[in-house]
Amino acid sequence: MLQHWLLDPQAVYLNHGTFGVTPRRVLDLQHAMHVQIERHPARFMARELMSLAPEPPEHPPRLRAAAGEVAAFLGARGNDVVFVDNASSGVNAVLRSLRLSAGDEIVLFDHAYGAVARTAAFVAREHGARVVTVPLPFPLENEATCLALLDAALTPRTRIAILDHVTSETALVLPLARMAALCHARGVPVLADGAHAPGAIEVDIPSLGVDWYAANLHKWAFAPRGCGMLWAAPDRREGLHPPIISWGLDVGWHQEFDWTGTRDPTPFLCAPAGIAFITDLLGAAAMRAYNHALAWQAAEMLSARWGLPWQTPDSMVGCMVTVPLPQQLGTTAADAWKLREWLLHERDIEVAVVARSERLWARVSAQVYNDMSDIERLGDAIAQAVSPPC
Ligand SMILES: Cc1ncc(COP(=O)(O)O)c(C=O)c1O
Numbered sequence: 001m002l003q004h005w006l007l008d009p010q011a012v013y014l015n016h017g018t019f020g021v022t023p024r025r026v027l028d029l030q031h032a033m034h035v036q037i038e039r040h041p042a043r044f045m046a047r048e049l050m051s052l053a054p055e056p057p058e059h060p061p062r063l064r065a066a067a068g069e070v071a072a073f074l075g076a077r078g079n080d081v082v083f084v085d086n087a088s089s090g091v092n093a094v095l096r097s098l099r100l101s102a103g104d105e106i107v108l109f110d111h112a113y114g115a116v117a118r119t120a121a122f123v124a125r126e127h128g129a130r131v132v133t134v135p136l137p138f139p140l141e142n143e144a145t146c147l148a149l150l151d152a153a154l155t156p157r158t159r160i161a162i163l164d165h166v167t168s169e170t171a172l173v174l175p176l177a178r179m180a181a182l183c184h185a186r187g188v189p190v191l192a193d194g195a196h197a198p199g200a201i202e203v204d205i206p207s208l209g210v211d212w213y214a215a216n217l218h219k220w221a222f223a224p225r226g227c228g229m230l231w232a233a234p235d236r237r238e239g240l241h242p243p244i245i246s247w248g249l250d251v252g253w254h255q256e257f258d259w260t261g262t263r264d265p266t267p268f269l270c271a272p273a274g275i276a277f278i279t280d281l282l283g284a285a286a287m288r289a290y291n292h293a294l295a296w297q298a299a300e301m302l303s304a305r306w307g308l309p310w311q312t313p314d315s316m317v318g319c320m321v322t323v324p325l326p327q328q329l330g331t332t333a334a335d336a337w338k339l340r341e342w343l344l345h346e347r348d349i350e351v352a353v354v355a356r357s358e359r360l361w362a363r364v365s366a367q368v369y370n371d372m373s374d375i376e377r378l379g380d381a382i383a384q385a386v387s388p389p390c
Pocket of ligand 1: 017018086087088089112113115116164166167168193195196216
């Protein structure tokens with residue numbers, strides 16, 4: 001499968017999750033689209049790309065048509081989806097549109113992505129509100145623990161819960177629909193962070209019962225880098241603004257998000273091609289199944305190799321696993337970075353290494369261009385890092 005990407009065939013790339021890897025076919029289309037834009041930029045950008053008119057034009061502009069295809073992939077309606085540059089932009093839009101008061105609370109788990117936690121902290125401090133960070137054990141052996149801890153953290157002052165669909169460092173698929181139901185029963189709206197979800201796990205946004213869903217399409221859905229999306233329930237769009245205010249202010253939800261100043265629209269317009277790539281290569285279900293099986297096998301093989309327990313339930317694993325590494329490799333973020341750099345520079349292996357719960361962990365991404373030989377190379381390299389040859 002490697003031939004479908006520009007990846008260096010000598011390298012072992014086990015980090016699809018961090019920035020995604022764009023298939024050749026999608027890059028080719030993006031290049032062709034750049035050429036098309038440059039033939040007449042003003043026609044493309046001002047006439048074909050989007051419309052700032054309050055009423056939808058007879059023929060949907062290109063951005064709206066692309067949003068419709070992305071929405072269909074995620075079980076949603078095109079009208080309910082807008083493009084954003086990345087998941088960070090979607091999260092910023094929602095959090096920075098909140099009208100918080102002093103003493104209000106924003107709830108999230110300590111597995112939340114660092115940039116998202118910082119955005120929550122920024123917004124809270126602007127309003128004299130506070131962030132309630134709920135510690136979630138890792139390894140996490142069941143979904144019930146996560147639901148119980150969330151329930152215990154909600155108070156009458158909770159104004160929003162920010163919940164991951166798939167956590168970043170720990171690679172856990174969280175029970176988002178059940179968490180959202182729990183929050184709603186307590187009157188708390190939910191912002192879902194689905195940065196790692198589209199393409200990696202099955203996503204049907206409306207059935208999750210969340211209020212907002214921010215995600216990346218440039219990771220597991222193969223859009224060119226710089227392609228995120230935001231879904232908002234119809235009753236959550238009033239007062240919701242993108243992080244950049246531009247010409248669409250107060251015109252409508254699409255108009256505000258579709259134009260946030262001049263930028264390269266090709267990542268958004270190529271998002272349907274990323275989805276078509278999944279369908280044509282294997283089909284979404286078969287691709288997810290291959291990646292899940294490889295991730296699971298990687299976790300079993302690597303943890304057995306070090307005699308360390310692998311405790312994550314199958315239902316909480318998507319296309320990535322975060323597996324324990326031997327204790328001798330250290331415990332700190334500096335140790336994690338040192339090992340990651342050694343793996344890259346000395347063994348040509350790219351994998352995320354994180355420090356958590358008093359040890360190091362490797363977060364292994366499984367993508368169809370990987371197979372068990374990549375995992376074995378990682379295992380051998382770790383063995384050499386533990387006992388360097390004399
Ligand atoms: C869970 C999660 N949320 C948000 C983000 C932010 O994504 P981006 O940097 O594309 O905005 C990431 C990035 O990896 C992530 O893992």
